[in-house]
Amino acid sequence: MGVPGVSGAAPSPAPGGTLQVGVFIPQGWKLEYTGWSGPDAWARSVELAMLAESLGYDHLWVYDHVETVPLRRPTHVFEAFTMLAALSQQTTRAGLGQLVTCASYRNAGLLAKEAACVDVYSGGRLILGLGAGWFHEEYHSYGYDYLSNPERLAVLDETLEVIRRLWTEETVTFDGAHLHFDGAFCDPKPVQQLPPVLVGGGGEKVNLRIAARRADLTNWQVGLGDFERKSGLLAGYCDEVGRPFEEITRTHGPDCRLFDTEAETLAWCHSEDGGDLWGGTPTERYLDENLVGTVDQVIDKTQAFVDAGCRGLILWLRDFPGDETLRRFRAEVVPALKVP
Helix, strand or coil: CCCCCCCCCCCCCCCCCCCEEEEECCCCCCCCCCCCCHHHHHHHHHHHHHHHHHHCCCEEEECCCCCCCCCCCCCCCCCHHHHHHHHHCCCCCCEEEECCEECCCCCHHHHHHHHHHHHHHCCCCEEEEEECCCCHHHHHHHCCCCCCHHHHHHHHHHHHHHHHHHHHCCCEEEECCCCEEEEECCCCCCCCCCCCEEEECCCCCCHHHHHHHHCCEEEECCCHHHHHHHHHHHHHHHHHHCCCHHHCEEEECCEEEEECCHHHHHHHHCCCCCCCCCCCCCHHHHHHHCEEEEHHHHHHHHHHHHHCCCCEEEEEECCCCCCHHHHHHHHHHHHHCCCC
């Protein structure tokens, strides 16, 4: 992702012999700031972003949501792009991404403009994450049209095409099934040519085909077996369109929390605030799919994903807004990993 000669440009999340490790910055979406004041919550997010960068994390991430999960509650949820714009002024090196922007929450031209501006503000550190959207309750409460699954995927596909054109062409005219532009300008252009685009979602019939044609990165929040299966499907779709599979960086976006003992891990999993946030995943499966456990267990689980071709981690730390796992993962897990 870095641009030669641009100060502050972040390292590229590329395949091969490197592993990029990114981390979410809390914004309240998962109820972690319940009971905090807005200013105090924001101050803590800035502290954590600066700490993560100083510890050596490669990228900082936010969710593109405006209401909380798993319960809708009247508490803080900082908006994705204004948050990234603000963090671009508080950090100097780490990439800035969203996992992922909902393609139908904003006009695609406005989204291209917002993303390009964040890239300029940050000196070339934007990663644009895009997905089809899924949070029906949020669509309803904000008055967004919740299109059918095929229609939302079609919007995603058109958005991916139009945004890259807006970033590179002087004017854009486009007449798609859902998006329409007539001589649109989009300036400033991004510092990067082009900012990397992460396509989120693992739908195996349509979404992965879109990724094969248009993604620089993918992200699947799944267990190891599903990661391997989706990797195989993506490779096949890349063959169909004549694209090298190795051009696409595959990333994993699990929960993460470190404990000293297995007993502590299990006690937390069965506590009111622990385990699967959504409450529908059995403990054994939750631990299998996420980087939660003792340091040795998490090293083994992470290494298995790396061996399967994962070259990027995007971690949601379950002890946020604390910073113990943030510090320990970088200090105790990352040095033990071996990238083929």
